Amino acid sequence: MNLLHDDIVxxxxxxxxxxxxxxxxxxxxxxxxxxxxxxxxxxxGNKWFKLKYYLEEAIAxxxxxxxxxxxxxxNHIIATACAASRCGLRSIGIIxxxxxxxxxxxxxxAMKFGMELQFxxxxxxxxxxxxxxxxxxxxxxxGAYCIAEGGQGLPGIRGASEITELFERRLYTHIICxxxxxxxxxxxxxxxxxxxxxxxxPVLKGLNELEKKWSAATESNVHDQIKLIPHYxxxxxxxxxxxxxxxxxxxxxxxxxxxxxxxxxxIFFGTIDLIKKGYFPKESRLLIIHSGGLxxxxxxxxxxxxx
Ligand SMILES: *Cc1c(COP(=O)(O)O)cnc(C)c1O
Numbered sequence: 264m265n266l267l268h269d270d271i272v273x274x275x276x277x278x279x280x281x282x283x284x285x286x287x288x289x290x291x292x293x294x295x296x297x298x299x300x301x302x303x304x305x306x307x308g309n310k311w312f313k314l315k316y317y318l319e320e321a322i323a324x325x326x327x328x329x330x331x332x333x334x335x336x337x338n339h340i341i342a343t344a345c346a347a348s349r350c351g352l353r354s355i356g357i358i359x360x361x362x363x364x365x366x367x368x369x370x371x372x373a374m375k376f377g378m379e380l381q382f383x384x385x386x387x388x389x390x391x392x393x394x395x396x397x398x399x400x401x402x403x404x405x406g407a408y409c410i411a412e413g414g415q416g417l418p419g420i421r422g423a424s425e426i427t428e429l430f431e432r433r434l435y436t437h438i439i440c441x442x443x444x445x446x447x448x449x450x451x452x453x454x455x456x457x458x459x460x461x462x463x464x465p466v467l468k469g470l471n472e473l474e475k476k477w478s479a480a481t482e483s484n485v486h487d488q489i490k491l492i493p494h495y496x497x498x499x500x501x502x503x504x505x506x507x508x509x510x511x512x513x514x515x516x517x518x519x520x521x522x523x524x525x526x527x528x529x530i531f532f533g534t535i536d537l538i539k540k541g542y543f544p545k546e547s548r549l550l551i552i553h554s555g556g557l558x559x560x561x562x563x564x565x566x567x568x569x570x
Pocket of ligand 1: 308309310338339413441442443444445446447448523526527554555556557
C-alpha cells in the first residue's frame with residue numbers, strides 16, 4: 264500500500280539537530296533532537312507512526328470510514344482527520360464533552376479535513392475503550408473502523424517502533440520521550456540496544472497506572488533499561504505555568520526549536536533540569552524525540568510564546 268507509506272507525510276523532513284547550549288559543554292554531554300515536528304503541519308510527530316497501521320488495516324478491510332476519540336485540542340484528532348482525508352477515508356471524531364458555543368481551532372481544522380464531529384458527555388466518553396461501546400458506534404457509523412484514542416494499541420506500538428529507523432541508534436546512551444498513553448515509549452522500547460536507557464517523561468499525573476501497565480507488559484530484561492521520570496508534568500495533563508512558558512521561549516531563543524506546552528515543552532524542561540542536577544554521566548549522548556504537537560499552542564493567549 265504505497266499510498267500509506269510514501270506520500271502521506273514528508274518523512275525526509277525529519278532531521279536530527281544538535282542542541283548547542285553552554286550547559287552541555289560544561290557537563291561534557293551531547294544532546295540531539297529528532298525533529299518529528301517537521302514531517303507535517305497536521306499529522307505531526309509521533310501521530311503519523313501510531314496511525315499508519317490502523318489506516319492500513321481500515322483500507323485492507325475495505326472500510327470506507329474510520330472513527331476515533333479525543334478532546335477539543337487533541338493532536339490525535341487533527342492528525343487523524345488529515346491522514347484519513349489524504350487516504351480517501353471518511354472520518355468521524357468522537358469528542359469528549361458537550362459541544363461548546365465556540366469550537367476550538369483544532370476542531371475547526373479537523374472539520375476542514377472533512378471530519379464529522381460527535382460530542383459525547385464525559386461520562387459516555389469513559390467507555391471509549393469498551394468493546395461493546397465501540398461495536399455500537401461501528402454499527403451506527405455503518406461499519407466504520409475504530410482507531411483507539413491516541414492511536415494506542417498494537418498497531419500504534421508497531422508504527423511507533425519504526426521511529427527508530429530515523430536516527431543512528433548506536434550513537435545514543437539515552438533516548439528521551441514524552442509519555443501520554445505510553446504507546447510511543449513502548450514502540451521505542453522494541454529496538455533498544457543493550458546499553459541504552461529509555462527515559463519516559465509522563466505528562467499526566469496518573470503515573471501509577473502506567474507503572475502497573477509497564478511492570479505487566481515489559482520483558483524483564485528490557486524493563487531495566489526503561490525509566491519513567493515523574494515530577495515534570497506541571498500539575499497534570501495540559502497544565503502549565505509561566506515557568507514553563509519562559510523556559511519554552513528561552514529554549515527557542517537559544518536553539519531555534521519550538522516546543523508545545525502539553526508534551527515537548529515538558530520533556531525539554533525535564534531533560535535540562537536532570538542535566539543541571541547531574542543525572543547523566545559525563546560523555547553521555549542523549550536523543551530527545553521531538554514528538555510534534557505544536558498546533559496545541561494555538562489554544563494559548565496570543566503573545567504567550569514568541570514563536
Ligand atoms: C500524543 C503525543 C505524545 C504522547 O504519545 P503517547 O504515545 O500517547 O505516549 C507525545 N508528544 C506529542 C506531541 C503528542 O502529540
